[in-house]
Amino acid sequence: MSPGYGAPTPLTAGPPWQCAGPGRTIPSVFHSGAALMRTTYLPATACLLALSGTATAADTQKTEILQLVDQEAPQLADTAHKIWGFAEVGYQEAKSSALLQQELKAAGFEVAAGVAGEPTGFIASFKNGPGPVIAILAEFDALPGLANEAAPEHKPIPGQPAGHGCGHNIFGAASVASGIAVKAWMIKHNVKGELRVYGTPAEEGGSGKVYMVRDGYFKDVDVAIHWHPGDANSAAQGVSLSNMAVKFRFHGTAAHAAAAPWRGRSALDAVEIFDVAANFMREHVPDKTRIHYVITSGGGAPNVVPDFAEVFYYTRRVDSKVVVDTMNRLKRAAQGAAMATDTTMENEQVGGVYSLLPNDTLGRVMDANLRLVGGVHWTAEEKAFAETLSKALPAGGGKAIGSESQVEPYGLDLKGDAANASTDSADVSWVVPTVGMRAATWVPGTAAHSWQATAASGMSIGAKGGVVAAKSMALTAADLFTKPDLIKQAKAEFAMRRGPDFVYAAMVGDRKPALDYRKAGGSGAGD
Numbered sequence: 442m443s444p445g446y447g448a449p450t451p452l453t454a455g456p457p458w459q460c461a462g463p464g465r466t467i468p469s470v471f472h473s474g475a476a477l478m479r480t481t482y483l484p485a486t487a488c489l490l491a492l493s494g495t496a497t498a499a500d501t502q503k504t505e506i507l508q509l510v511d512q513e514a515p516q517l518a519d520t521a522h523k524i525w526g527f528a529e530v531g532y533q534e535a536k537s538s539a540l541l542q543q544e545l546k547a548a549g550f551e552v553a554a555g556v557a558g559e560p561t562g563f564i565a566s567f568k569n570g571p572g573p574v575i576a577i578l579a580e581f582d583a584l585p586g587l588a589n590e591a592a593p594e595h596k597p598i599p600g601q602p603a604g605h606g607c608g609h610n611i612f613g614a615a616s617v618a619s620g621i622a623v624k625a626w627m628i629k630h631n632v633k634g635e636l637r638v639y640g641t642p643a644e645e646g647g648s649g650k651v652y653m654v655r656d657g658y659f660k661d662v663d664v665a666i667h668w669h670p671g672d673a674n675s676a677a678q679g680v681s682l683s684n685m686a687v688k689f690r691f692h693g694t695a696a697h698a699a700a701a702p703w704r705g706r707s708a709l710d711a712v713e714i715f716d717v718a719a720n721f722m723r724e725h726v727p728d729k730t731r732i733h734y735v736i737t738s739g740g741g742a743p744n745v746v747p748d749f750a751e752v753f754y755y756t757r758r759v760d761s762k763v764v765v766d767t768m769n770r771l772k773r774a775a776q777g778a779a780m781a782t783d784t785t786m787e788n789e790q791v792g793g794v795y796s797l798l799p800n801d802t803l804g805r806v807m808d809a810n811l812r813l814v815g816g817v818h819w820t821a822e823e824k825a826f827a828e829t830l831s832k833a834l835p836a837g838g839g840k841a842i843g844s845e846s847q848v849e850p851y852g853l854d855l856k857g858d859a860a861n862a863s864t865d866s867a868d869v870s871w872v873v874p875t876v877g878m879r880a881a882t883w884v885p886g887t888a889a890h891s892w893q894a895t896a897a898s899g900m901s902i903g904a905k906g907g908v909v910a911a912k913s914m915a916l917t918a919a920d921l922f923t924k925p926d927l928i929k930q931a932k933a934e935f936a937m938r939r940g941p942d943f944v945y946a947a948m949v950g951d952r953k954p955a956l957d958y959r960k961a962g963g964s965g966a967g968d
């Protein structure tokens with residue numbers, strides 16, 4: 442353990458100075474009690490030193506960590522931009538994964554590639570004697586159909602089938618930068634323990650992390666740290682939606698649709714009857730259950746009775762039991778549709794994730810560190826980009842420009858009131874105490890999986906959000922390495938929330954990763 446590394450410095454200290462990042466709009470004076478004082482604003486890195494008048498060893502080390510991440514910032518931006526250009530979809534992220542691995546190797550990490558049956562999955566590790574094992578997660582897959590120029594208008598890139606509409610290019614680059622900075626700090630202060638960066642492919646519907654969890658790659662980890670790009674800075678913790686993804690395939694008999702339709706049995710008819718049944722079912726499922734589908738194959742020509750059709754379903758809800766029950770009902774409805782049309786049906790589950798198990802102990806540590814780092818500050822050029830893009834957001838996006846410089850209030854959502862998405866980090870959170878955060882990599886009001894998200898993820902606005910995430914995660918990792926009690930508390934809360942009888946069973950069962958799910962004719966999964 443590093444000597445003298447104490448509790449997080451409280452940031453509520455008041456006048457005569459305040460912490461601020463460059464570019465924040467700040468008043469030159471403020472009123473405090475009866476005295477009107479001039480306020481001097483200090484950059485975050487200098488702030489710690491000033492907080493206690495005389496800097497403690499802990500303050501100095503936190504300042505060092507922030508500086509170490511700052512040193513990585515140019516490479517973070519460069520890597521994020523390269524991966525944005527590769528725009529590789531799930532399990533096909535060969536170049537993106539190689540680039541991140543290469544950076545980690547160059548920084549002295551040992552890298553094991555191709556873990557859990559995932560050729561693009563990797564674990565980079567730096568071990569410095571006995572101590573806690575802290576993991577930082579890194580994603581890097583792109584989404585089909587979301588290629589866009591790094592411009593504030595809708596400009597699809599001709600010939601490019603995928604784009605980083607969820608910002609995973611920055612996700613991977615920032616997690617790696619964070620890991621490299623923490624390693625440098627560990628070496629300098631001889632901090633004991635093991636730091637790992639997990640390269641986790643195919644987050645978007647491929648459930649990449651689920652196979653790593655199922656196959657035991659997290660079993661000796663003490664705490665896992667992750668983040669996600671977003672349109673705000675927040676370390677609020679909450680549950681997510683459990684999700685199950687199943688493809689239904691119907692097989693019929695082809696025939697000339699005009700000359701001999703009685704000889705045919707339409708697989709498309711089966712899909713349509715199945716979809717009608719599913720849509721009637723919506724009334725009779727628990728509130729907040731989500732059911733969505735796309736027809737991924739429906740025949741080729743109207744004059745041929747389709748002998749093959751395929752429809753792809755998701756069921757989602759916070760409660761994974763409802764998710765599974767609803768999917769089981771859909772499977773029976775699909776059998777009914779096959780009977781009704783004299784066709785046959787098979788189904789394949791291609792993904793399944795739990796609902797995230799939040800950890801308040803860790804969330805509060807992450808929140809304190811995020812507040813220390815502060816939000817994102819744009820140049821005049823970036824602001825102009827944001828203002829133009831903002832006009833293209835549906836209904837203005839509902840969030841004001843300027844909010845990217847703030848940190849949202851901390852909260853703990855255990856019921857899922859705010860849950861609207863799924864993540865495969867959820868499965869990690871059921872085997873290891875896990876903490877995540879969001880950083881403002883996008884123009885406020887931008888939704889994930891949009892061209893607006895792709896655009897900002899490909900330029901400096903995205904990279905700046907990545908630096909906020911890298912710093913917050915690095916400070917949190919440092920807290921964990923140096924405060925054994927923190928890990929103990931996080932584990933106690935984890936055990937309490939999980940319950941004594943919990944046994945992890947992957948929702949994907951014992952299947953292998955669907956490595957071809959994004960390939961034409963592959964098993965196919967969305968996000």
Ligand SMILES: [Zn+2]
Binds near residue numbers: 608609644669
């Ligand atoms: Zn994402």
